Amino acid sequence: MSADRSLNLNAPVKNSSSIRLDLQTWTEVEDYLKHCKGIILPIGSTEQHGPTGAIGTDTLTAEAIAREVGCRTGVLVTPTQAFGMAEHHLGFPGTMSLKPSTLLAVLHDLVVSLASNGFEKIFVINGHGGNIATVKAAFMQAYGTAISQKLSVSSRFQCKLANWFMAAPVRSFSRDLYGDKEGHHATPSEISLTLHLQHSLRSKQMPLPDPSPAGPIHGPEDFRLRYPDGRMGSDPYLAQSSHGEALLEIAATSLSQDLSNFLKAS
Numbered sequence: 001m002s003a004d005r006s007l008n009l010n011a012p013v014k015n016s017s018s019i020r021l022d023l024q025t026w027t028e029v030e031d032y033l034k035h036c037k038g039i040i041l042p043i044g045s046t047e048q049h050g051p052t053g054a055i056g057t058d059t060l061t062a063e064a065i066a067r068e069v070g071c072r073t074g075v076l077v078t079p080t081q082a083f084g085m086a087e088h089h090l091g092f093p094g095t096m097s098l099k100p101s102t103l104l105a106v107l108h109d110l111v112v113s114l115a116s117n118g119f120e121k122i123f124v125i126n127g128h129g130g131n132i133a134t135v136k137a138a139f140m141q142a143y144g145t146a147i148s149q150k151l152s153v154s155s156r157f158q159c160k161l162a163n164w165f166m167a168a169p170v171r172s173f174s175r176d177l178y179g180d181k182e183g184h185h186a187t188p189s190e191i192s193l194t195l196h197l198q199h200s201l202r203s204k205q206m207p208l209p210d211p212s213p214a215g216p217i218h219g220p221e222d223f224r225l226r227y228p229d230g231r232m233g234s235d236p237y238l239a240q241s242s243h244g245e246a247l248l249e250i251a252a253t254s255l256s257q258d259l260s261n262f263l264k265a266s
């Protein structure tokens with residue numbers, strides 16, 4: 001791995017295979033750590049996304065944005081954690097959920113593994129709102145573990161959560177395109193991004209009746225009663241692959257800057 005792999009937003013890495021952790025050897029990772037202590041960990045979910053959205057929507061989107069951010073910054077990207085906290089979606093077939101305590105343990109173990117290797121800054125790119133509370137809890141627990149295990153990086157070990165769908169430029173773009181039809185689940189924004197990434201999904205799109213309005217989230221039976229087709233206030237029929245292409249660009253630009261700031265900060 002050459003020196004031009006160091007973080008440099010002006011010299012993007014073109015080839016995504018060169019920033020994928022799963023395609024490196026351990027000796028290449030050891031070399032990488034000599035000039036960059038940061039790494040990107042994408043996390044999504046495997047859960048229903050309304051009658052027209054793919055089960056893997058949150059994972060497809062988080063992974064694509066993470067790899068684009070990796071290409072632009074030269075920062076390595078780990079394999080995607082495809083399963084998230086989706087307990088409230090279990091009333092719909094195809095959903096596979098980790099309980100909050102399981103996800104906390106998984107995330108904790110993954111980031112502590114990276115810290116024990118010498119990674120100091122873990123940038124988690126998340127595609128699912130239901131993961132947020134648990135991921136933050138996992139970070140806090142991991143900091144304690146790094147100290148109790150006396151890891152050499154413990155005083156510099158930092159994790160940051162980046163929810164791509166909450167980035168200000170993404171929200172602004174979505175609001176302009178869809179207004180209040182963006183909704184809260186199976187949104188036209190995330191569906192647009194999947195249409196850009198996977199052309200086969202375009203054939204699933206169809207007009208839908210008005211969705212149930214957004215409201216509270218409780219257990220899976222309650223969720224299905226309140227939101228019978230899986231949507232929360234969204235109109236995914238507004239989704240277009242061209243919107244998705246633009247959203248990928250906007251999200252990757254915003255998160256690349258956030259990552260750069262995170263790596264530079266003390």
Ligand code: NI
Pocket residue numbers: 049057058127128185186190
């Ligand atoms: Ni989603």
